[in-house]
Amino acid sequence: MSCKPDVRAYNAVIDGLCKDQMVDDALRLLSRMIDKGISPNIVTYSSIIQGLCNVGRWKDVKxxxxxxxxxxxxxxxWxxxxxxxxxxxxxxxxxxxxILEIMVQRSIYPNIVxxxxxxxxxxxxxxxGKAKxxxxxxxxxxxxxxxxxxxSLINGYCKQGRVDEAWNLFLEVPCKGLQHDTVSYNTMIQGLFHKGRYADGWKLFNDMEARGISPNLPTYSILLEGLCRTQQIAQAFSFVRMMEDKGVNPxxxxxxxxIEGLCKDGKLDMARDLFNQLPSKGxxxxxxxxxxxxxxxxxEGLVEVAKVLLVEMEKSGCxxxxxxxxxxxxxxxxxxxxxxAMPLMxxxxxRGFLADSSTASMLLDQLQRKGKDDILMKTIKNIVPKVEDLFWLLRYSFNRV
Structure with a gap:
């Protein structure tokens, strides 16, 4: 006696396909189930809508x-x-x-999600302000x-550098009967570090451990970045060894x-050694x-070495x-x-890439030094976005000279 799949079986497969971003396969399966006389339900459609949203296919969602x-x-x-x-x-x-207005009109009550x-x-x-x-x-x-x-709010305030307001919300959490989780601590520590308040960040990390909230890999990465930003490279390497001792694999x-910390600290040779060790670490x-x-x-002027590495990079599939x-x-x-620099430009x-603001500014300096240079100007036009803004800057700069 054969067992025919029902709507729940189809829903399970469709949901799995959508989570693996195989949305076209999910849509084909939807057509097949309809052809077999099995009516899709709200779960079926919701899974596919989620899958389409995840890949930005808004027209198909509609x-x-x-x-x-x-x-x-x-x-x-849902x-x-x-x-x-x-x-x-x-x-x-x-x-x-x-969508929220439509929900209210249709008596679909929004929930905390x-x-x-x-x-x-x-x-x-x-x-x-609106978020609060x-x-x-x-x-x-x-x-x-x-x-x-x-x-979410703590992260929003930290991203804007408004760490004191984020901290007030952080303190409000237990007053509302809630418990901080690893994300709460990670977000707050990173916010403090980005404002240069490293001592406060480390103090909060110690509080996190004291309260029995387990740090995860992002926690350690934030702390490691803090050490590198303050040029504590030796301590950063010791910190990685401590991570490994705790069973956290970098x-x-x-x-x-x-590697970035070493380069910024002028230790390019050490950075290259660590870079070369990566394959042996899997x-x-x-x-x-x-x-x-x-x-x-x-x-450092090692242009030819950089070009060789660029070729190796592409050969490796990166x-x-x-x-x-x-x-x-x-x-x-x-x-x-x-x-x-000209051949690279x-x-x-x-390749269709554009210069960022730092590159554009440095090219402007080059033009100021060299004066009229048609070849350089043509190259700049190709890679600098909003080139009219650059010309305005040029006129302004030349008028100042």
């Missing part, structure tokens, strides 16, 4: 919602939360607010804020922090690490990006090696 409504299937709070969350993560907060997502959206937009208003309105709606609610990002350098080493090599070329060019311009243009 079409699927229309199909769902045509089939007389009304969205529930479906709406998927949309609110997706819009907010894309900083499309106005669209998220529209809805408001948490909305707060994230406001924080990403830098609208901390949402937090304060949650209790009025008969809901209880979660630690996620507070973590990943490629951990080593990236160390790790493959990423574009960020390659860019750090390549930029430092150019800054494609250079805009940052790679910008750091190379900046390194050369710092040494007044414009002739070596041409290559940068061919």
């Amino acid at each position: 079409e699927l919602i229309n199909e769902m409504l045509d089939n007389k299937i009304s969205p529930d709070v 479906t709406c939360n998927i949309l609110v969350d997706a819009f907010c993560k894309e900083v499309m907060v106005e669209e998220a607010e529209n 809805t408001y948490d997502a909305l707060m994230v959206g406001y924080c990403l937009q830098g609208q901390m 208003q949402v937090l304060h309105s949650i209790a009025d709606r008969g809901l209880t804020p979660s630690i996620i609610s507070y973590n 990943d490629i990002f951990t080593y990236g922090i160390l 790790l493959q350098p990423n574009v960020h690490i390659y860019s750090i080493i390549i930029g430092s090599l150019c800054q 494609a250079p990006n805009s940052v790679t070329y910008n750091v190379m060019i900046q390194g050369l311009l710092k040494r007044n090696e414009l002739c070596n 041409e290559e940068m243009h061919k």
Whole structure:
């Protein structure tokens, strides 16, 4: 006796496909289940909507919602939360607010997940006042804020450098009957470090351990970055050994922090040694690490070595990006090696990359020194965005001379 799959079986497979970003396969399976006379339900559609949102296929999301409504299937709070969350993560907060209005009109009651997502959206937009208003309105709606609610706001304030306001929210958490988690501590420690308050950050880390909240790899990475930023390189290496003793294996990002710290501290040879050890640790350098080493090599005048590494980088399957070329060019311009930088700028243009603000500023300095140079001007036009702003700066600069 054969057992025919029902809607729940299809839903499980569709959900799995969407989580693996195989949305087209999920859509084909949806068509197949309909052809077999099995009606999709709200769970089916919600899973696919989530999958489409995750890959930014907004037109398909709209079409699927229309199909769902045509089939007389009304969205529930879960479906709406998927949309609110997706819009907010894309900083499309106005669209998220529209979903919230529709929810109210259809008597679909927003829950804490809805408001948490909305707060994230406001924080990403830098609208901390609105985000805090949402937090304060949650209790009025008969809901209880979660630690996620507070973590979102703490992160938003820290990103804006408003660490004291973040700290006040951090202190408010236990007063609301909530407990800090690892994310709370990680966010607050990083915020303090970015404001140069390293002693306060380390004190908070000690408090975290004293309260029995286990640090994770991001915690250790934040602390390691703090040590490197304060040029405590020896302590940073000791810290990595301590991590390993505690059973926390450093990943490629951990080593990236160390390599960047060494380069900024003028220890390029040590950075290259560590870079060369990565394969033996089972790790493959990423574009960020390659860019750090390549930029430092150019800054030290080792242009040919940097070019060889650029070739090796591509052979290993790691494609250079805009940052790679910008750091190379900046390194050369710092040494007044414009002739070596020019071919890289041409290559940068061919790959469709643009100069960042630092590179553009350094090129402006070169033009001021050299005066009229048609070849350089043509190259700059190719790689500097908003070139009209650059010409305004040029006219302003030349008028000052």
